[in-house]
Amino acid sequence: MKNRLLFDFIKKYYGQVKYTLLFMLLILPVTSVISQLVPWYVSKIITLINLNEPSDEIWQKLIVMFIAIAVLPVISTLISLFVMFLLQKKIAYPLGLRIRRDLFAQALGQHRRFWSKYNAGTVFSKIDNTRRFIAAWGSLGDFLLFFYTSVWTLIIILFLLARINLSFALAYLCGTLILFAVFHKVSSSTFKVSAQQENFMNKIFGRTVNMVGNYFLLKIFASVGRESEKLDKDYTTVCKAMQKNAWLRNRNQLFLSISVVLFECLMIVYAVLLWTKGNIQVGNIVYILNAVMPLGGIVANLAGFWMLNRAHLYKVQNNLTMLAETPEIKDADNAKQLTVSSGKIEFKGLNFSYNDAGRVISDLTLTVNGGEKVGIVGVSGGGKTTLLHLLQRLLPTPEKSIYIDGQDITKVTQNSLHDAIAFIPQDTSLFHRTLSENISYGSFNATEEQIAEASRKAFVDEFAEELPEKYQTLVGDKGVKLSGGQRQRAGIARAVLKDCKILLLDEATSALDSRSEKYIQESLQNLIKGKTVIAVAHRLSTLENMDRIVVIDNGLIIEEGRPEQLLRQQGKYAKLWNLQA
Structure with a gap:
């Protein structure tokens, strides 16, 4: 599942630049060819000088090879620079922006359950890490300029060595495969530690963002030092993981360096033996030295890139598993735009619970006619705000339970629903x-x-x-x-x-002083004219001008009517009123 998710993700974005990538893959092998032609020509020059007396023909050949040795590296450099330019201009920067934009939209498209499960700082840390690995030119550049070119360089070296001596080429190939297997095996020991280190860093980033976002709480509870100590413990854990990782890398590097030196010595000894037997020429030894000495670097590029990107791919897989979670609330297939005429709202047998816990709203049926003003009251936790959130589909609203002007809100687009409703929450953000x-x-x-x-x-x-x-x-x-x-x-x-035709108020005046509340109440009276209004309030005095009051307790409507009518009934509303009187 994870592998498929990663494959689809990479295919989606690299598919957008496939022709640019194809061009790079076709042109880069030229640099590998050039890197081996230069030492090949040097070996040929030595052979010509060693086996021939000076002549015009020999000089002509030498001049041609001298020119090639001077010009070819310049061509190789120009090609590499051009590829880097294309990489940054056509792939890295635009692709990085697209990935960041899409993942950001994916995260913001999530709803309550997602954000209650994940820390915001951790989410956006994962977005940036994923973007950097998939699109950053360093990662793709490493592949194109090191891994891919190293593969081609190895192929060309083997081809040229086979022209010199087939047995030496086969020995070189076997040694390369052995070294690669050793690199892979030894480097695997750092894989798990690197993954742990990345997870720790994401958690630290999330904790840091959370602390900064709640700095006021840290101040008033004098907990800056305490939170810093917790952060220090997290950093200490990361530091230990980094130290362990560094120690493993250094140990591995020492072992691999010794392996490479031993291999190079054996290959050079074998080349000298072939020369003493007359199987190769002295000029060939120059090229063999050029092929053998950088082998450690070539194998390190191949194995190192493979292991590094294996670790990165593991991180990206984990990131995508979280970021690609199916949104809890999605538009239905063929969802239509909501059309609001009168603003009539109907709740029909609405049931809702959080995480399969006890029901917050039970079989609630309520009709708010277009232009009607309804106040919702009740004790805290009774389901009042939940009702407003369900009406806006900020929570997973059951089908065929809420209608606006006869339209099931689960069958219209969320954007059109939100555009049709003005909402004033208790805490304005x-x-x-x-x-x-x-x-x-x-x-x-x-x-x-x-x-x-x-x-x-x-x-x-x-x-x-x-x-x-x-x-x-x-x-x-x-x-x-x-x-x-x-x-x-x-x-x-x-x-x-x-x-908007529909106005929702959730304790809209709760943060106001008495003077401001008086002004706002006057302005709200002008604002709500001709609109359908549902107002949740604890201050019952703010609902005096409502057409109707609905009392909700434990998700059930227990009273309903005009304010003065409910006061005469001496029920729940009257008790709440007397408590505030």
């Missing part, structure tokens, strides 16, 4: 962007005049004019430069600007 950009988020084509009008209706203008850059002021990460009430007003202005 802001980007580290300007106040103006945050207010217009979701209404991306809004003019400055429209933003200013929405801000005025939500009383944002009262504090915006006092900011250093007014509406162009950066609000900080999550809106940290604004107070809770100011962030909430910005969120309300965002909903005003979006101007």
Whole structure:
């Protein structure tokens, strides 16, 4: 499964640049040929000088070979530089951007269960690591410029050695295969340690991001030192893994170096024996030395690249297994665009539970007519916010359970559903962007005049004019430069600007002081005119102007009616009201 996932992933992206890759694969062997032609010509020059007296014919041959020795390396360098240029311009940079974009979209397309299972920092660390391995020019460059060219260099060396002496070529091939097997066996010992090291680093990155994102908690609980100690322990674990990895590599390198030196000595001795018997010429020994001496490097390139990328592939497989998880909530096949006319909402026998636990909502049936304002109240954990999230498909909504203007929301696209609903949550989230950009988020084509009008209706203008850059002021990460009430007003202005038929409020005034709440209540009365509204609130006073109140307890509707009607019934609503009175 993992192997198939990795194969499909690589095929998808490298398939987009297959012709560029094919051109590189065809042109790079030329550099391997050139790398061996130069020492081959040197050996021929020595043979000519050794066996012949000077003559015009000999000089002509020498001059041609001298020119070849001077020009061929330049051609090889130009080809290598051109391949590197193509690699970066046509493959690495654009492919890296595509992979990052697609994996980022895949991660953001996940829903609650995914993000409750994985740390955000770890997820994005894995995205970047996957992008770097698959697309970064270093990885592909290593393959093309070292592994692939080393294979061709080895083939050409064997071909030229066979022309000199077949038995020597066979001995060279056998020795190469033995060395490769030794490299592979010895290098395998570092594979598991490298994988552990990568996993530790991902966890540390995730923990670090989580700490930075919650720096306020670290401050108020005086836990900076404590968290740093935990991080130090993680770093110590990674350091030990790195030290072990380094020790294994150094030990392996020593063993391999001794093996290569022994092989080179044996091959040189064998070449000299062949020369003493007259089977090869003295010039051939020059080429044999050129073929034997760099063999350790060639085999190291082949085995080293294989082992390194085997480790990388293992990491990418694990990363993709997580990143490629099927989203919990997907658009149905042939999903249609949601069309909203009156904004009528129907819940029909809705049931829902988290992770197969007890039901949070049980057989809930409720109709909210177009333009009607309904308040949802109840004790904490009763399923109120869950109901709003199901209506927006932020949770896996059961089929045929929620309808908007007669359309099953599981049969329409999620984007069209979200575009049709304005939502003001309990805790308004802001980007580290300007106040103006945050207010217009979701209404991306809004003019400055429209933003200013929405801000005025939500009383944002009262504090915006006092900011250093007014509406162009950066609000900080999550809106940290604004107070809770100011962030909430910005969120309300965002909903005003979006101007949807359906408006959902989840404790929309909970973060406001009494003065701000009074203003917001007035602006909300103008905002909700002609809209279908479902408002969740603990402050019952904020729901006085609702057409109807629905009391939910343990996922069941236990009371329903006008506020004054429910007070007369002296039921659950009346008890909640008396507690707040």
